[in-house]
Amino acid sequence: MTQTAHFVFLLLENFSHLAFSCALEPLRIANLVSGKPLFRWSLASENGTSATSSNRAVTLVDRGLEPLERDDRLFLISGIHVQNHTTPAVLNYLRRERASGTQIGAICSGAYVLAKAGFLDGVETAIHWEFHDLFAEKFPAVPLVRNVFVANQKFVTASGGTAAADLMLHLIARDHGTGLATAVADQMVYNAVREGSAAQRVSLQSRHGMRNTHLTRAIQLMEDSIEDPLAPCEIAEELGISTRQLERLFGKYLNTSPKRYVVEMRLHRARNLIVQTEESIAQIAMACGFNSTSHFSKVFRSHFGISPLSHRTTLA
Structure with a gap:
């Protein structure tokens, strides 16, 4: 038995x-x-x-x-x-x-x-x-x-x-x-069983209908260097394309610029850390690639309409 x-x-x-x-x-x-x-x-x-x-x-x-x-x-x-x-x-x-x-x-x-x-x-x-x-x-x-x-x-x-x-x-x-x-x-009417190696999040290709390898690689480089952000020219050089070509890719597929995209990526990571950790605002700013707490607070407020500290207080 x-x-x-x-x-x-x-x-x-x-x-x-x-x-x-x-x-x-x-x-x-x-x-x-x-x-x-x-x-x-x-x-x-x-x-x-x-x-x-x-x-x-x-x-x-x-x-x-x-x-x-x-x-x-x-x-x-x-x-x-x-x-x-x-x-x-x-x-x-x-x-x-x-x-x-x-x-x-x-x-x-x-x-x-x-x-x-x-x-x-x-x-x-x-x-x-x-x-x-x-x-x-x-x-x-x-x-x-x-x-x-x-x-x-x-x-x-x-x-x-x-x-x-x-x-x-x-x-x-x-x-x-x-x-x-x-x-x-x-x-369970569950016909999409995944192996453990399947990725959690929907891929960039699926999310945006993209098939451009330069763009997906550029975004991966941005994610990997979030604490010490790479400039668009550095990313373009790593990919072997011109900065202008990189900007055109972001404009065509994501309707934004490389600079704006990476700033928004860093801000969303900062918001996660504000909600999920007890780290100080200054520590979070540094962890997300902002050298100045005051600059971070200004950019955060401009994007989310609330200061980092107020955001944490509101969710407490």
């Missing part, structure tokens, strides 16, 4: 309900389709009673932070403002479970918690793209990837949303064969 695998989902406050459903439902459907109790699951939270998701739905749980059984698999699911819910109690619990040999994974922003616990240095990691800026600033020793999930490392991570379903279908296929995983996907 096939042994039943037990998954424990630790839900942090403000967890993503979409990611949670996409993680849990494939297990339920696998049992239904196979006619066997292949999986069982328990829900946990810090208070041992309930957890509230980011859409304000309250989920009752089965347990608190008590020790798990030897073969249990623990998946942590979180969401927005994850840094505010990464408590000492949760970190201590994770460290105890790791010391006991528990298999631990994380979904959506959950990788932040594992990194905070000190688990992910040198471990390829997936996290929801919205947390990439925060994560890169806080945990430079963790090799962050843009994959929808990473399942070939000691700590399994998924980027959130429907990527949680992709991960679970991968685990079902690994343990019980692709036939069952395909049947589960069919029941």
Whole structure:
């Protein structure tokens, strides 16, 4: 008789309900389709009673932070403002479970918690793209990837949303064969199952209908040098084209200039860091390539209609 695998989902406050459903439902459907109790699951939270998701739905749980059984698999699911819910109690619990040999994974922003616990240095990691800026600033020793999930490392991570379903279908296929995983996907009416190596965000080509390799390469160079921005002439030289040609490409495909595009990219990263971190405005300005805090504040206000400090205060 096939042994039943037990998954424990630790839900942090403000967890993503979409990611949670996409993680849990494939297990339920696998049992239904196979006619066997292949999986069982328990829900946990810090208070041992309930957890509230980011859409304000309250989920009752089965347990608190008590020790798990030897073969249990623990998946942590979180969401927005994850840094505010990464408590000492949760970190201590994770460290105890790791010391006991528990298999631990994380979904959506959950990788932040594992990194905070000190688990992910040198471990390829997936996290929801919205947390990439925060994560890169806080945990430079963790090799962050843009994959929808990473399942070939000691700590399994998924980027959130429907990527949680992709991960679970991968685990079902690994343990019980692709036939069952395909049947589960069919029941979910999910015909676009992705491998872990698939990128999270829609590509520039898909988003803008572009097929120009010079332009996509130019944008990649901008993203890679955001703390020390390259001038348009430097980017053009790297690509082997003229600055004028680079400007024409940005005008034709994106209706903007290279200079404006990179400034907006830096400003959007700054806004993410303002919302997601406690770094000072001066530190954020430097991290986004602005040498002067006053200049950064002026440009930020001009673009978003509010000062960086007021933006943080408004969202507090």
